[in-house]
Amino acid sequence: MTVANANPPKPAVRRPLVKPDRTALLVAFFVVTSVLLLISHAPDVMRNLGPFGDVLRNKVVEALIVSLFLANVLFAYLWKAANWAKLLVGAGSLLVVLPWAGRTDTSLLDLSIQIMIFAALALGLNIVVGLAGLLDLGYVAFFAVGAYTWSIFASPRFGEVLKYYGSNPGTTGSGTLAIGLVLTAVTAGSMIFIRSLHGRIAPTRASNLSFLIAGFGLLSGIILVGRSILVLFAGSAEAVANGINPGFFWLFLALSIMTAALVGVLIGLPVLKLKGDYLAIITLGLGEVIRVLANNLSLYTAGSQGITPIGSASVPWFNGLAGALGFRPDQFYLLFLYVLVLAVIALILLVNVRLDKSRIGRAWVAIRDDEIAAQAMGVPLMQTKLIAFATGASFAGVMGMIFAAKQTFISPESFNLLQSITVLSMVVLGGMGSFSGVILGAAVVTLLNLRILPGLGEASANVSWIPQEVNPANFNRFIFGSILVAMMLLRPEGLLPNKRVARELHHEDDQEDESGDGNASGLEAGGDVYSAGFATTKEDDKTGGDR
Amino acid sequence: MELSVLLPFIVNVIIGGLVLGFVYAIIALGYTMVYGVLQLINFAHSEVFITGAVVGFEVFRVLQDSAMNGYLKLLIALLAAMVISGLLNVLIERLAYRPLRGSPRLVPLITAIGVSLILQDVLRFLEGLQGRFDLTYILPAGFGNKFCAAESTCAPVGNALRAIGVDVQLKDVILVVVSLVSLTVLNYVVNKTRMGKAIRAVSQDRVTAGLMGVDSNLMISATFLIGGALGGVSGVLFGLKFGTVNAYSGFDPGIIAFTAAVLGGIGSIPGAVLGGLLLGVIQNLIGVTNIFGNLLGLANLGTIDASYSKIGPFIVLVLILIFKPTGLLGKSNVEKV
Numbered sequence: 019m020t021v022a023n024a025n026p027p028k029p030a031v032r033r034p035l036v037k038p039d040r041t042a043l044l045v046a047f048f049v050v051t052s053v054l055l056l057i058s059h060a061p062d063v064m065r066n067l068g069p070f071g072d073v074l075r076n077k078v079v080e081a082l083i084v085s086l087f088l089a090n091v092l093f094a095y096l097w098k099a100a101n102w103a104k105l106l107v108g109a110g111s112l113l114v115v116l117p118w119a120g121r122t123d124t125s126l127l128d129l130s131i132q133i134m135i136f137a138a139l140a141l142g143l144n145i146v147v148g149l150a151g152l153l154d155l156g157y158v159a160f161f162a163v164g165a166y167t168w169s170i171f172a173s174p175r176f177g178e179v180l181k182y183y184g185s186n187p188g189t190t191g192s193g194t195l196a197i198g199l200v201l202t203a204v205t206a207g208s209m210i211f212i213r214s215l216h217g218r219i220a221p222t223r224a225s226n227l228s229f230l231i232a233g234f235g236l237l238s239g240i241i242l243v244g245r246s247i248l249v250l251f252a253g254s255a256e257a258v259a260n261g262i263n264p265g266f267f268w269l270f271l272a273l274s275i276m277t278a279a280l281v282g283v284l285i286g287l288p289v290l291k292l293k294g295d296y297l298a299i300i301t302l303g304l305g306e307v308i309r310v311l312a313n314n315l316s317l318y319t320a321g322s323q324g325i326t327p328i329g330s331a332s333v334p335w336f337n338g339l340a341g342a343l344g345f346r347p348d349q350f351y352l353l354f355l356y357v358l359v360l361a362v363i364a365l366i367l368l369v370n371v372r373l374d375k376s377r378i379g380r381a382w383v384a385i386r387d388d389e390i391a392a393q394a395m396g397v398p399l400m401q402t403k404l405i406a407f408a409t410g411a412s413f414a415g416v417m418g419m420i421f422a423a424k425q426t427f428i429s430p431e432s433f434n435l436l437q438s439i440t441v442l443s444m445v446v447l448g449g450m451g452s453f454s455g456v457i458l459g460a461a462v463v464t465l466l467n468l469r470i471l472p473g474l475g476e477a478s479a480n481v482s483w484i485p486q487e488v489n490p491a492n493f494n495r496f497i498f499g500s501i502l503v504a505m506m507l508l509r510p511e512g513l514l515p516n517k518r519v520a521r522e523l524h525h526e527d528d529q530e531d532e533s534g535d536g537n538a539s540g541l542e543a544g545g546d547v548y549s550a551g552f553a554t555t556k557e558d559d560k561t562g563g564d565r
Numbered sequence: 566m567e568l569s570v571l572l573p574f575i576v577n578v579i580i581g582g583l584v585l586g587f588v589y590a591i592i593a594l595g596y597t598m599v600y601g602v603l604q605l606i607n608f609a610h611s612e613v614f615i616t617g618a619v620v621g622f623e624v625f626r627v628l629q630d631s632a633m634n635g636y637l638k639l640l641i642a643l644l645a646a647m648v649i650s651g652l653l654n655v656l657i658e659r660l661a662y663r664p665l666r667g668s669p670r671l672v673p674l675i676t677a678i679g680v681s682l683i684l685q686d687v688l689r690f691l692e693g694l695q696g697r698f699d700l701t702y703i704l705p706a707g708f709g710n711k712f713c714a715a716e717s718t719c720a721p722v723g724n725a726l727r728a729i730g731v732d733v734q735l736k737d738v739i740l741v742v743v744s745l746v747s748l749t750v751l752n753y754v755v756n757k758t759r760m761g762k763a764i765r766a767v768s769q770d771r772v773t774a775g776l777m778g779v780d781s782n783l784m785i786s787a788t789f790l791i792g793g794a795l796g797g798v799s800g801v802l803f804g805l806k807f808g809t810v811n812a813y814s815g816f817d818p819g820i821i822a823f824t825a826a827v828l829g830g831i832g833s834i835p836g837a838v839l840g841g842l843l844l845g846v847i848q849n850l851i852g853v854t855n856i857f858g859n860l861l862g863l864a865n866l867g868t869i870d871a872s873y874s875k876i877g878p879f880i881v882l883v884l885i886l887i888f889k890p891t892g893l894l895g896k897s898n899v900e901k902v
Binding site: 151153155289291292296300303304310311435442446496507510522 | 604605606661664665668669670671672673674675676678679680681682683684685686687689690816820823824827872873875876878879880882883886887890
């Protein structure tokens, strides 16, 4: 496209080979920040501190303390230190100090849960954008699917739906259920058969078409079954007037993952054939479609009023444990969610790391680097992209459900485009493709969003000459936009770069001293390969022109 | 509803859709021209065009008490919006996109989204300083009247139109005329002038154009200038049509216009116009689907109300990209290694 000299050469990222041992520093930092965190979240202590306590109560200062504290975990990951110290700092800060500080100030637990929910979203989007190189701007749709999966059933909505079907049964009955079941079984069977046939012979137009038709049959079969089940169970509307038994929480945790993954596949099937920019705009559109549907299907989603109250799990043994540790009964639930989210995110991280090192992870990176080359090497494009979409979606789905259980209220406005952009800016800030990076990005952006901006807003509200419209709390678009632009212009590989991405992005400077590593290339299909002073253009850079 | 009532109703829905479609068409040109030269979806274009709408609002607001002719006010508003939006677009390209040329495609795309967000808040901030958020256009007297009202000199024309059921406002006619003039000028600039030839050359093959002595950076700037100026025009027209704009209202029309550009074949100027007109009509028709549903006794259609007209364009976009990714008037290109 243009000659390489258009970009001034940037210095390559180089790290010293031997890192100094920082065990003592790490432990000292941990102790200091823990004490700060505990003091700043203990109202009794702060009252005795006088003016210093007032400073600590400020939201911005609180955000700084929390981020310093969370930096513990980051440093434990980054620094060279003894393993016992790393373990002590990592586990100690997340499992002991943070819940302990949350005991006297539950808003801290709430904040940590939010950070981890967004970290999980960022990890999910990271698979789609960072590893597979597919820009998804409607990612929050999967979050919404997970949230609504639980909310509809665990709220009075479910009773309302049953009541509606009880009074409008139409011609639906047990016969419909039988027809629906047969239809579902037959179409699902034929889809599996065609799929296995495709394993042996090349897909033809006719077989593809019949697969599609069977898919529609399956969909209508499922709708029939669902409808007749709703009608047949309409009698129990009274029993579920306040939502289903909370014991189903664990089942729905699995269901929300599956539903979100299924929606991911359904959305992915038509759109994943498209190239980067088209994919971006169409996922953006489909995200909006899901929001508009949530707004309009008011029988199921209560429209723009939102669903409330949403029930949640009751875990007696955990409550007993928390009580023994000195937590108040009203804090049990938040603590439970904190532990649950921590466990889920640990699992997600494990899945991420394992996937990244697996065959499928390498296939994603191959697709990101060069789609055509990957295909030539035998990577099944569609399947690999769909897996990326479904994996990312499932992370968002499970966190959506936990989010709904935590908020006890959701409305379509919780899932607008700005949320998708927020998650994207987390991924971009931290570094596409880097797991530690996107978690860092999630922590920074969430703190900015929930503490620093509102804190600045409160501060400015007391100053008379600042008009209300200039309130910094309203500047989140500006700040996310600036994050995106600044990162792309100055450090496209992110704060904690993935080594491979960083090398690709600084390919030009690396060229002379690069040895033995011939696989660096453009980040995705369509990127140009440069040699000094001469550029090649690819055929697909031509368009129809302006005629 | 009887046929004698329904027919004029449908005619008006379609005419309204065409008027709306002209606004989309002009916005779509901004997307399609930039895509033509850079293969980049300029997400910031929706804000460039809303900037035009805001400039238009300010001009009408400042001039609201002057005795100036309404058409002159409109001309000033259009020119001011064209200049400011055009320069803004050039500035964006210079500061945000040019340093990234040659980066992987995801990088400028994310930058464009960022620029769009920044501009939204800057616009809101600038208007917020004066205590305004929703900007309601103060139109010159008479713009909201019926076109060729009974007492005016062209009453026969108006009566004839009304006889076949067409009922439009003066501002709709102005909108269509301004759009047609812009399209004619654009067509002349792109197809008949030296600069247009250079722009077309750059969009076909930047490197070869460079070898032929075309300053491709200058031509890319020129494209952003023209696209931004068109954005300014469309912003004023948008304000004229809808009456109220705010800093965030560029998003929906922006997406619809982009869909129009894809529908017509991205990179193709007649395609963008065709796509815009089609989408305008489609959107208006979806908005009244429930009336057809009630008419035909189809209860399920009756629940599709105007709020669904927002997702109509997306469905069209998905369908067009699946079945004819090159668009209606676009050229196909096969990807080679």
